[in-house]
Amino acid sequence: MDADKFNWLLRAGDNALVLSQRLSEWCGKGPVLEEDMALTNISLDLIGQATLWLSLAGKVEGKGRDEDALAFLRDVHDFHNLLLVEQPNGDYANTLMRQLYFDLWHCLWLESLQQSGDTEITQIAEKSIKEVVYHLRRSTDLVIRLGDGSDESHARMQRAADTLWMFAGEAFMNDELDHRIASRGIAPLPGSLRERWLTQMTQIFSEATLTMPSADAWMQTGGKQGRHTEHLGYLLAEMQFLQRAYPGAQW
Amino acid sequence: MVGLSDKALWECLSQVSDPEIPAISIVDLGIVRSVRPCADGGCEIVITPTYSGCPAMHVIEENIRQVLQAGGMENIQVHTQLSPAWTTDWITEAGKEKLRAFGIAPPAQRAMRTSGTIDISALSVIDDVEIACPQCGSIKTRLISQFGSTACKALYRCGDCLEPFDYFKPH
Numbered sequence: 569m570d571a572d573k574f575n576w577l578l579r580a581g582d583n584a585l586v587l588s589q590r591l592s593e594w595c596g597k598g599p600v601l602e603e604d605m606a607l608t609n610i611s612l613d614l615i616g617q618a619t620l621w622l623s624l625a626g627k628v629e630g631k632g633r634d635e636d637a638l639a640f641l642r643d644v645h646d647f648h649n650l651l652l653v654e655q656p657n658g659d660y661a662n663t664l665m666r667q668l669y670f671d672l673w674h675c676l677w678l679e680s681l682q683q684s685g686d687t688e689i690t691q692i693a694e695k696s697i698k699e700v701v702y703h704l705r706r707s708t709d710l711v712i713r714l715g716d717g718s719d720e721s722h723a724r725m726q727r728a729a730d731t732l733w734m735f736a737g738e739a740f741m742n743d744e745l746d747h748r749i750a751s752r753g754i755a756p757l758p759g760s761l762r763e764r765w766l767t768q769m770t771q772i773f774s775e776a777t778l779t780m781p782s783a784d785a786w787m788q789t790g791g792k793q794g795r796h797t798e799h800l801g802y803l804l805a806e807m808q809f810l811q812r813a814y815p816g817a818q819w
Numbered sequence: 820m821v822g823l824s825d826k827a828l829w830e831c832l833s834q835v836s837d838p839e840i841p842a843i844s845i846v847d848l849g850i851v852r853s854v855r856p857c858a859d860g861g862c863e864i865v866i867t868p869t870y871s872g873c874p875a876m877h878v879i880e881e882n883i884r885q886v887l888q889a890g891g892m893e894n895i896q897v898h899t900q901l902s903p904a905w906t907t908d909w910i911t912e913a914g915k916e917k918l919r920a921f922g923i924a925p926p927a928q929r930a931m932r933t934s935g936t937i938d939i940s941a942l943s944v945i946d947d948v949e950i951a952c953p954q955c956g957s958i959k960t961r962l963i964s965q966f967g968s969t970a971c972k973a974l975y976r977c978g979d980c981l982e983p984f985d986y987f988k989p990h
Contacts (some may be wrong), residue, residue: 570892585860586904602963602964602974603964605964605966605967605968605974606964606965606966609966609969609970610970612870612872612874612970613870613871613872613970614872615872616868616870616871616872616873617870617871618873619872620871620901672939675937675939678938679933682934682935690902691902692871692901694901694902694903694904694933694934695868695871695901695902695904696871697839697933697937698904698906698930698931698933698990699870699871699970701931701933701937701942702970702990704939704942705965706949706965706966708942709965729916748905755821768939768940770964771940810987819912
């Protein structure tokens with residue numbers, strides 16, 4: 569088995585899966601109907617992408633685990649998503665700021681994966697980026713409107729930006745697996761995306777009349793290696809409830 | 820058992836409607852990428868998902884089988900292919916008219932290029948293309964949300980007839 573590729577694919581799939589699950593928590597209780605629909609549609613896009621990544625991961629592993637087995641039958645420490653995507657929804661400002669931090673990285677990452685030397689990865693990237701471009705358009709637009717909105721919305725957006733900032737840097741940290749994957753031409757080094765992300769984020773913060781936290785701030789890490797914040801366990805307990813209560817259940 | 824010709828297969832498939840937009844067929848939507856009659860009288864159909872999370876793919880596959888079986892086909896193989904990724908540029912002109920008649924404004928421009936480097940700083944610029952209201956034809960329309968009743972549609976409102984409507988986003 570190509571363990572490096574398998575683990576890298578889990579990182580890709582888990583980001584989409586965990587954020588999808590988080591967004592689905594808003595279903596039926598979004599602040600307005602249009603936002604409720606937007607969030608669940610984005611959640612659906614992400615679960616579709618998670619299916620593609622995890623199904624490929626299962627194939628690479630070659631032990632007969634499909635995307636459902638990987639989603640529902642792994643525990644916290646076997647998840648490799650970024651800490652950012654498991655952070656709680658909080659108020660709507662938190663949800664939107666988390667989405668902007670993620671969408672901008674996601675878009676740049678998928679853009680670069682279209683140059684991957686691995687055809688199956690290129691195909692998933694080409695499919696996903698068309699969807700993610702719309703996610704980014706929406707989160708950019710809303711962060712600007714609410715940042716440059718009322719005193720209340722501005723204050724909330726600033727608080728969300730500050731609270732979540734320490735989770736935004738992990739996506740750009742290179743670990744040993746990243747170096748091995750990059751040297752094989754499968755994916756770019758995460759750090760190579762940082763400059764464009766910061767440049768564009770600076771632009772968005774400026775238009776939103778928000779203050780961007782320091783690019784040199786200390787960043788939380790660990791999610792990619794399976795060391796998570798306390799929030800992921802609760803998320804999985806809900807997402808995996810059926811398989812935990814009724815092992816092997818199918819419908 | 821004599822298999823159906825290419826042409827007959829396409830005709831059969833044009834009876835399969837999209838489960839979420841029944842006004843338009845999967846052929847008009849550009850979901851069917853190829854059909855191939857096989858030597859054993861069966862056939863091979865290749866379809867591609869519109870969106871990666873599209874929940875209608877299983878239903879579409881099932882409906883294809885039903886229609887072809889009703890046409891006397893056996894050994895029907897339906898494959899799903901990811902690449903090249905589906906685009907609204909593949910919706911036929913007839914398909915666009917059917918969408919409009921159904922109350923959904925069809926894509927007003929070609930899909931954005933997403934290969935190569937993307938100009939991320941230009942993404943937030945609202946499209947300056949005019950979206951005509953499918954009910955009254957007015958171009959005094961306004962975007963309400965990038966996401967409408969499904970991920971492939973945005974929600975608009977007409978400033979003249981005041982009706983909200985779905986716009987099929989260029990994708």
